[in-house]
Amino acid sequence: MAQSIATREGYGETLVELVKEGHDIMAVEADLSGSTTTKKLQDYDSSRLVNVGIAEQNMIGVAAGLSLAGKTVFTGSFAAFGTGRCYDQIRNTVCYASLDVKVAPTHAGITVGPDGGSHQMLEDVSLMRGLPGMNVLIPADYWAAKQAVRIAATMPGPFYIRLGRAKVPTVYDEHTVLELGKSYVLREGDDVTLVAGGIEVAQALIAADQLAAEGISAEVVDVMSVKPLDEETIIASAAKTGRVLTVEEHSIYGGMGSAVAELLGEKHPVPVTRLGLTTFGQSGDAAELLAYYGLDAAGIAARVREVLGK
Numbered sequence: 557m558a559q560s561i562a563t564r565e566g567y568g569e570t571l572v573e574l575v576k577e578g579h580d581i582m583a584v585e586a587d588l589s590g591s592t593t594t595k596k597l598q599d600y601d602s603s604r605l606v607n608v609g610i611a612e613q614n615m616i617g618v619a620a621g622l623s624l625a626g627k628t629v630f631t632g633s634f635a636a637f638g639t640g641r642c643y644d645q646i647r648n649t650v651c652y653a654s655l656d657v658k659v660a661p662t663h664a665g666i667t668v669g670p671d672g673g674s675h676q677m678l679e680d681v682s683l684m685r686g687l688p689g690m691n692v693l694i695p696a697d698y699w700a701a702k703q704a705v706r707i708a709a710t711m712p713g714p715f716y717i718r719l720g721r722a723k724v725p726t727v728y729d730e731h732t733v734l735e736l737g738k739s740y741v742l743r744e745g746d747d748v749t750l751v752a753g754g755i756e757v758a759q760a761l762i763a764a765d766q767l768a769a770e771g772i773s774a775e776v777v778d779v780m781s782v783k784p785l786d787e788e789t790i791i792a793s794a795a796k797t798g799r800v801l802t803v804e805e806h807s808i809y810g811g812m813g814s815a816v817a818e819l820l821g822e823k824h825p826v827p828v829t830r831l832g833l834t835t836f837g838q839s840g841d842a843a844e845l846l847a848y849y850g851l852d853a854a855g856i857a858a859r860v861r862e863v864l865g866k
Contacts, residue, residue, distance in 0.1 A: 560723040563755070564662040566701035567719055568596030571630060574709050575601060581709060584619040585632040586612045592632040592662045592719075612637045616645035616657070623656040628709055631657065635664035635677035635718065643683055650714050651687045658708040659684070660717040665805035666833065666849065667722035667755065667842040676837035682810025684716035685783050691736060692783040694718045694804075694812065696757035699728040700780055707736050718754060720805075722842040725758040727778070739786035741793065745775030748860055749793040749800045753779050753812040756803040759846070762853035767860055774860060782812045790816060791824045800828045801863055803856055805846075808832035831859050 571594065575581050581597070583605045589595040598605035606622075608614045612633050619629040631638060638661030639646065650657045666676045685692050693708070693715065695701040701719060708715035727742065734740070742757070743764050752760035757778045764774040777793050779785070794800050800820065802813035813830035820828055833849060846852040850859065 560725050561698040562720060562723050563695050563698055563701040564593050564719045564721060566698045567660060567662065567705060568593030570702045570705040571597040572600045574706065575604060579709055580627055581630065582606070582622050582627040583630045583632060584608060584615050584622070586610060586615045586637065588633055591634070594630070594632045612642040613645050616642045616649060619657045620649045620653075620655050629657050630660050633661045634675060635661040635680045636675050637661070639680040639683050639716070640677065647687055651689045654689050654713050656712055658715040658717065660705065660708070660719060662719040663721045664718045665720055665755070666837040666845045667720055667805065669722065669842040669845065670839050672839035673836035678807045678833050678837065679810070680718060681782060681806050681812060682814070685810065685815065687714070689714055690783065691715045693736075693780055694754040694782055695780055696754060696778050697724055697726045697728055699726060699730060699732045700734060703732060703734040704780065707734070711736060720755055722755070724755040727758050727761060734780055737781050737784040737786055739781065739789040740778045741775065741789065742778055743774070743776040745773040746797060747773045747799070748863060749775045749777060749797045750803060750856065750860070751777045751779055751790065751800055751816050752803045753782065754805055756805055756851060759851065759853045760803055760856055763856035763860065766853060766857045772860065772864065772866070779812055779816070782815055785815055785819060787819055787823065790819060794820055794824055794826045798826055799863055800826055801856070801860060802828065802830045802832070803851065804832045805851060806832050808834060827863070829859065829863050831856065
């Protein structure tokens with residue numbers, strides 16, 4: 557793992573790159589273009605960003621209209637508002653009609669930090685995953701975020717991309733190519749499978765290093781594509797280790813961990829433990845919050861010891 561950089565930093569940059577490559581990209585923002593980085597697209601070509609003000613429901617409606625005019629449209633805002641406040645519009649206007657709208661808010665999870673529980677969106681994956689026709693991507697780092705934006709821009713239909721505020725360690729590099737519907741084994745192991753999503757991938761890799769020093773061999777799988785889910789890779793890892801711990805900066809109800817538990821419960825039953833949130837978040841430093849909720853490397857390693865009875 558190299559430098560730390562927020563996943564949101566890859567968003568606006570990649571939109572500009574796609575436009576330069578000839579893609580007909582538009583973005584619709586709800587007065588947060590600086591924070592979400594869609595301002596980078598506006599700075600490159602002001603005609604490609606529409607700022608509707610603090611009106612997230614209208615943001616989705618405008619995006620839907622632009623998509624019907626032949627544009628590939630990305631929306632912004634923070635995850636708490638960009639999914640929760642406009643859920644009805646995403647459901648009935650975008651997904652019901654299978655429009656080419658990509659919902660890509662930033663500031664998801666508890667690592668929003670000092671903004672507190674009202675802004676720390678922990679239910680967005682469950683909301684978006686439950687929608688028919690919606691693809692759901694949770695990139696692990698800056699490079700994965702750039703790939704997620706590219707995937708969404710070059711494939712038809714609704715997409716949800718979960719992006720964060722805080723700087724996180726990079727686990728991929730500029731040569732990385734990721735695919736929709738694929739998970740990636742980033743570390744081989746035999747005793748337990750750590751199925752991680754988003755910024756928890758880096759923490760799971762650090763935890764695996766710590767556990768290795770104790771003689772515990774942990775396999776680490778990055779589930780960037782929560783929907784569609786890479787059933788083959790997850791089942792193969794679960795069959796290999798016999799135990800699974802899912803790790804997500806999200807509620808354990810309905811998120812990535814639920815998707816994995818549902819899959820294994822139906823097709824390859826093994827013990828599955830879900831590590832995530834069961835409450836609202838609270839104000840604090842991002843790193844302190846990860847530690848408090850057991851979502852840093854030390855917390856993950858501790859849960860693995862519990863799972864293994866050590």
